[in-house]
Amino acid sequence: MSLLSDLSERVPGRAHGPGASEYDAGRTVFAGVGEPDAVVRPHTVDEVAAAVGLAAAAGMPIAVRSGGHGLLPVDGGLVVDLAEFTAIEVDATGLVTVGGGAHWGDVAAVLGPHGLGVSSGDTRDVGVGGLALGGGVGWLVREQGLAIDALREVELVTAAGEVLTLSETSHPELFWAVRGGGGNFGVATRFVFQAIPADGLVGGLVRFDRSDVPAVLRAWRDVMRAGPDELNSSLMLLPPFGPEMPGGPQLGVALKGDESRLHELLAPLLALPSVVEVSLAPVAYSELLEDAPPGRPPFLFVGGNGFVPDLSDAALDAVAAAYAREVPTMVLLRALGGAFSRVAPDATAIPHRDAEALLIVNGVLAADASPEQLAAVKAGSDAALAFTSGTYGNFSAEYGPEVTASMYPPATLERLRRIKRQVDPGNVFRRNHNIAPAD
Ligand SMILES: Cc1cc2nc3c(=O)[nH]c(=O)nc-3n(C[C@H](O)[C@H](O)[C@H](O)COP(=O)(O)OP(=O)(O)OC[C@H]3O[C@@H](n4cnc5c(N)ncnc54)[C@H](O)[C@@H]3O)c2cc1C
CATH class of the missing domain: 3.40.462.20 (Vanillyl-alcohol Oxidase; Chain A, domain 3)
Structure with missing residues (x-):
């Protein structure tokens, strides 16, 4: 059985291979077009968990597509396309809940009428997922810090297929790691940011x-x-x-x-x-x-x-x-x-x-x-x-251990590697600036 046919059984109607428009959308990012074995476009967190669990158990590398403005097209393995995870809601305290596949322009459009904004990037089409997990530098950086500094909660599907809610008080080490460690630790299906006044x-x-x-x-x-x-x-x-x-x-x-x-x-x-x-x-x-x-x-x-x-x-x-x-x-x-x-x-x-x-x-x-x-x-x-x-x-459009080493000082990288070993020991989430699990 192939990855595609296994996925089609596990998440019916959500798995796509060559020839399908969903496959083409999922394999295309800003930097080019890859050739993954399959693209899955889940509609629910349970479907994300089922697809990730299946691919991880088979040792397949898993890439995630959020806004598609990443710099690494991928060949082989599975792409999890979060195109259906685009809901955005803001509450009376300015906490904004954002699907892992939303775009920053949509977040700004929802927050604008409330006179609010969240520190993010300079570009509408860039995805919340990639930018926020990697840091996020944009127009409000001197007022609110990076996008990760405005982050209060993340829902993460791990390589084991578990669905975790991360915050300062729930899995705090993993919450620390996803604020700058990129897509190394799982699929982020939902983010909660604190918005600030951004009018005038x-x-x-x-x-x-x-x-x-x-x-x-x-x-x-x-x-x-x-x-x-x-x-x-x-x-x-x-x-x-x-x-x-x-x-x-x-x-x-x-x-x-x-x-x-x-x-x-x-x-x-x-x-x-x-x-x-x-x-x-x-x-x-x-x-x-x-x-x-x-x-x-x-x-x-x-x-x-x-x-x-x-x-x-x-x-x-x-x-x-x-x-x-x-x-x-x-x-x-x-x-x-x-x-x-x-x-x-x-x-x-x-x-x-x-x-x-x-x-x-x-x-x-x-x-x-x-x-x-x-x-x-x-x-x-x-x-x-x-x-x-x-x-x-x-x-950085370059990848490899030397690039990862230039992103993090040794103590930060060691801490990230220890967390990676706990949550993704098989390194299935490696289609990124990869943090190798600690030995
Ligand atoms: C035109 C352009 C303008 C940019 N402007 C800015 C800017 O102003 N400020 C700034 O800080 N950066 C900026 N960037 C860089 C941008 O932050 C990164 O390229 C980022 O990875 C894009 O995220 P994405 O979700 O759109 O891309 P995608 O290709 O969808 O994802 C890129 C990678 O991020 C990870 N990832 C994405 N979503 C998830 C998720 N939900 N869960 C787990 N992993 C995930 C995966 O490893 C994936 O391979 C810009 C890039 C481009 C191309």
Whole structure:
């Protein structure tokens, strides 16, 4: 008997193989299309447990699909597609219960009329499951921390087919692990987050030309260091995309407050001679989220990301140098600090709480670039990444033990590995930034 036929008996009508539209939907993620043995699209938690229990007992690897914006298409094994787990409900205290397959844009749309929001990401289509289990950096990070910092409860189906409710008081070690440990510990079918007031926002864009990038970087750092938690921003350094789009620094910013206060806080940036456009206005939290591009562009992105503990002049100069090189280079700096930094490093599995910013730097090369070109561009990106202290897994399209080791300091990784041994000793949930069970 095959996995598909066994599943069809165990969860009738929910198991899908090649040729079925549910199979195609389940095997497709942002980064590409995989070839799993089967896709199961359960409608209930009991069906998730039955499918997971069956595949795990057979030693089959299990991948989970929530919003499908992951960076790893999978071949072989089972994909559990949570497309039916999209219910979202908010109560009078601002606790919002979200199905494990919902998208963040839908969460924002439900919370908006209540004047609420939950710290999440910047993009509507990204799934609650992958983003929240991996950390979750977005527009409210300085006010509420990461998405995992707003998390109060998770319903998890383990490799043994058990359905557990995790919180600070129920399976607290496992609750700690799923807040940053990704999809390593089971299938999260339901999340409960604490929402916060997110109305009265003003935000938008400030664009600069490329004439003095170091000055923009320094002014941005100083503005964010002096600014309140309610001020959130990211600074992108964009390469030119043809004559119509010359590239340059682009600030995305949001403040809980009014327009004059935002101008006051941004004054050192707005006074720079390289400013070419200021577009700031009242905005709803849900409008701050953007639609994702249709898929991964067909280029090689050579670089990586990391948490930056100190945006020193030397760190900013390295960023400016990486951006100034001949190969088109994209940089993103997301301001952290604020509530993000007030969470104890050992309170969740994301320990890099001293970080001032998250840095992504990538040289963009054609898919047929030579090994020499790749090596040269990697060296340039690495010079900027040398100022970082740990990788943010959700932004890393690379997998393997060395990537996992760069995401967690040794003590955090050991704790995660011990929990993994208890809950998934056969490592069936390994289609991710894998945490191998402790020996
Ligand atoms: C266009 C784009 C924009 C992004 N913007 C941001 C951003 O602003 N902030 C940020 O922090 N990240 C961002 N990310 C990264 C994003 O957080 C990760 O790619 C994340 O894994 C996507 O989650 P998903 O549920 O959409 O993906 P999926 O492909 O469905 O899942 C990815 C992985 O997460 C795990 N997983 C997902 N759901 C579950 C679940 N319910 N139970 C158990 N495991 C699960 C599985 O291991 C799965 O392989 C972005 C990614 C893209 C492509």
